[in-house]
Amino acid sequence: MVWWLLAVVFALALILTGLLRKYALSRGLMDVPNARSSHEMPTPRGGGVAIVLSFLIALPFLGGAEGLSSAFLISLVGAGALIALIGFLDDHGHIAARWRLMGHFIAAAWALYWIGGMPPVEAFGLLLDLGWFGHITAAIYLVWMLNLYNFMDGIDGLASVEAICVCMGACIVYFLSGHGFSVAPLILALAVCGFLYWNFPPARIFMGDAGSGFLGVTLGILSIQAAWVSPQLFWAWLILLGVFIVDATFTLVRRLMRGDKVYEAHRSHGYQFASRHYGAHKPVTIAVVLINLFWLLPLAVCMVKFDLDGIFMLLFAYTPLFFLAAKFGAGSLEKVQ
Template sequence: MSSFWLVPVVFASSFILTGLLRCYALSRSLIDIPNDRSSHTIPTPRGGGVAIVVSFLTAICLLYVTGLISADLFLAGAGAGAFVAVLGFMDDHGHIAARWRLLGHFAAAVWALYWLGGFPPVHAFGQVFDLGWIGSILAAFYLVWLLNLYNFMDGIDGIAGVEAVTVGLGACVLYWLDGNGLLLWPCLLLAASAGGFLVWNFPFARIFMGDAGSGFLGLILGVLALQAGWASFELFWGWLILLGIFIVDASFTLLRRLLRGEKVYEAHRSHAYQFASRRYGKHWPVTITVGLINLLWLLPIAICVIRARLDGVTGLLLAYLPLVFLALKFQAGRAESL
């Protein structure tokens, strides 16, 4: 318990670093200029997510040195996360072809899975299924998709930061209820790192996260979810439930765009959350709603999976069905009329 001092320190370091990065971005003219694919109207500095990366990686180094996380988790998270962050940072400063970014993402996923031990045996409907190498392949695609969808969903003020904070804190609750209190430290410090940045990014953005931060967050959340699955697969179901808004919106949008034959790697603004923000004329109501859904709908269902013996697949379907309805309501993936 004495390590709780790390939480305010990590929050403060992320906050201070974000401010410094904003000054750096302004001095180097690293500005995101709005265009017809943007959800913003004001030129804004970018690259603030590097503060999340530096704060969290420093924090898990301390966790490893103090014995609060295993060497395998440290190597998986720090190695893959740092690589993805550097790749995103380079892309923020100068375009990297999509095929090379994707290759780098899979390389990071393979690295992480090597140290995590692959995909844990699946627990569903009272049965245990060991998927072996097929599970590892699925896990690699899961990490790469989570990494990229987090980048796709980072399109309005505060949404990526609020997601990281609420999902991270929700996971801490699940770990505590499941009797795996030691596992909560990386989640708690990830939430603190995202929280320090969020002060600068919400309710209106004075700096954007950038690919370095969003890709890093997506990968680290995926790594923590897989690590939890080895401790208790119900925890993995819980993670999938907590991440439901981002998974459903991004996946639904991607599917509709693929069916229309669009180039899915090109910028667009056809996610449900983007249509919602344009409908209401503001970003903050959508971002706050995302946080409330995470805490008041998805977290209670995840708790039922952990404590009330609700089957993970059943809990996932129960959690996702209203999210699919929202995706339909706000026409996620609909062709844009510019």
């Protein structure tokens, strides 16, 4: 492991975000508040490109390190770059939803091709090889991951701290479970840390679709690659991602059941209701950090350390998160003031 790379990635993301902020201000690339916004002041957007560039530039230096194959790195670069490009173009103009979705599935197929598809999964003590059904499900999972990450990037610092907590949590799980040290998540966490300096409440720049989509698909790829190392590690990733998966899925299902046009912008996620309830973004962002550190991370570590059933632990971890989503009214209609 080239440890100097960690400092370089952090510094690069920090500097690039500042430069992107100046670029956005000069070009008028502003996120202007509207009835569906969770912020009140016009704010530059597109800072997530700094995360993308910092992480992708670092990847060639990881070739062969800690068991990272060239195929795995190709999957990350290809899929991540395509999703970031689609998001960047959408941030600067507009791409029809059908074309975005097509690009998302192409990126997912690229990633799965290079990492070998979806490996066998362990459930209730059985190792199940799902074959083509597993590969198709994995593609849908990757597309959902990148879209839900975009949905959850709605208040200051939230998507950033989630990525940092999940990546650092994955590193801890790998290490404590005897699977060695995981380099790629650590590099991604440092890239996001550099961006977070500018994005922590009150945010001076937003991530934009380029950054949020990139984080979603990259975290999804890392979780599937982890399953090739050990089936248990895939469940650990799903546990660590619990806050975003539960809120986004709970909200989507509730809106679908009500017959809403789910592709339209809204602010009915649980975290959005919570931020309005507390009158600020920071308490919600910090609460997510605490949930990750003191609930989800310990459960993920226990599962792999003591070889507990993944599905059972996933349901156990998600249950209070579903209650929280229901408590704050995730997916419900916002009351008109």
